[in-house]
Amino acid sequence: MISIEEPFHKYKDAVYRLALSYTKSPAEAEDVCQSVFLKMMEQRCIAPGKEKAWLLQTTANTCRNLLRSSWWRKTDALDDGIPADISPEYADVYQAVMALEPKYRVVIYLRYYEEFSTKEIAQLLHISQSAVTTRLSRGREMLKTTLKEGYL
Numbered sequence: 001m002i003s004i005e006e007p008f009h010k011y012k013d014a015v016y017r018l019a020l021s022y023t024k025s026p027a028e029a030e031d032v033c034q035s036v037f038l039k040m041m042e043q044r045c046i047a048p049g050k051e052k053a054w055l056l057q058t059t060a061n062t063c064r065n066l067l068r069s070s071w072w073r074k075t076d077a078l079d080d081g082i083p084a085d086i087s088p089e090y091a092d093v094y095q096a097v098m099a100l101e102p103k104y105r106v107v108i109y110l111r112y113y114e115e116f117s118t119k120e121i122a123q124l125l126h127i128s129q130s131a132v133t134t135r136l137s138r139g140r141e142m143l144k145t146t147l148k149e150g151y152l
Contacts, residue, residue, distance in 0.1 A: 004037055004040050004041050007040065007051040007052075007055065008037055010052075011051065011052050011055050011056075012033065014052065014056065014114060015032075015036055015055050015056065015059050016029050016030070016033050017029075017109065017113065017114075018056055018059045018060065018063070018106070018109060018114075019032035019033055019036075019059055019062075019063055021097075021098075021102075021105050021106050021109040022059075022060070022063035022066075022067065022102050022105075022106060023063060023066065023067075024098055028066070032059060032063055032066065033059075035062055036055060036058050036059050036062055039058055039062075040054070040055065040058070053120070053123075053124065056110070056114070056124055057123075057124045057125075060106065060124060060125055063102075067102065092147065093143075093147065096143050096146045096147055097109070097143065099146065100139055100142055100143070104135050104138060104139035104142065105139070106125070107121055107125070107132055107136050107139060108136065108139045108140070108143075110124065110125075111132075111136055118132045118133050118136070
């Protein structure tokens with residue numbers, strides 16, 4: 001087994017935030033994080049220097065599987081409000097991003113928060129680069145509309 005202590009401390013927040021952007025539930029995001037790091041412990045051959053990409057790709061896959069599950073579709077998510085680490089001045093933006101569909105919310109998170117390129121996002125999510133740019137464009141447009149309405 002590989003040691004996960006260093007990658008855990010280095011990437012746990014990124015894994016959690018990506019899971020949160022999919023699930024919109026801190027409790028579910030924590031469960032996904034636990035699953036992902038357990039999978040990492042079971043994995044024997046992650047290329048050195050590729051840990052972050054592997055973790056985020058595994059997180060995305062785990063979240064997509066969760067969202068497709070019949071259990072998830074039968075469950076109503078609790079509105080846990082705004083996380084404590086979001087400053088009040090960004091609360092509107094956070095709520096607008098979280099209101100987006102997961103396919104838009106996730107690419108926006110990966111692009112603007114994790115600062116991945118569109119090519120890297122395409123590889124992580126197993127979609128084409130043009131799909132990433134389209135989702136980013138549509139997501140930004142939806143955010144623009146939502147935020148404008150909130151300030152009028």
